Amino acid sequence: MQHGLGDGAASEARQVSLAEWKNEQIKQKAESTRERLRQAYAKQAALIKLGDRCQIGGHRGIVAFLGDEVEGLPGGFWVGIRYDEPVGKNDGTVKGVRLFHCSPNCGHLVRPDKVLEGAISSQTEAAA
Secondary structure, X not given: OOOOHHHHHHHHHHHXXXXXXXXXXXXXXXXXXXXXXXXXXXHHHOOOOOOOEEEEOOEEEEEEEEEEOOOOOOXXXXXXXXXXXXXXXXXXXXXXXXXXXXXXXXXXXXXHHHHHHOOOOHHHHHHO
């Protein structure tokens, strides 16, 4: 069976169409995942208040910043922690933007889920 010149072009067009469709599916799935994650962070952030005592990775501190869509960082909610000791990564300045004030190496920006995992109450801390 012989194939005409048009058959190759049609096959190539179908392959391009399929590739475009696959790319669009991947893009939509990524957007959906980002939105679900953003919603989860929003729910978690709603439970956190400025001034809350907290614990992240075994280090205690105070919530000094709550924000959504921090310039220069991936989208979603962020929580700024002012650690009691210099175990952080900054002084409240992230990517050149001052988000909160603290001593050098006492600040850290984390996602809300990191704070909720180690959240502590004032009563628990008083007993420690």
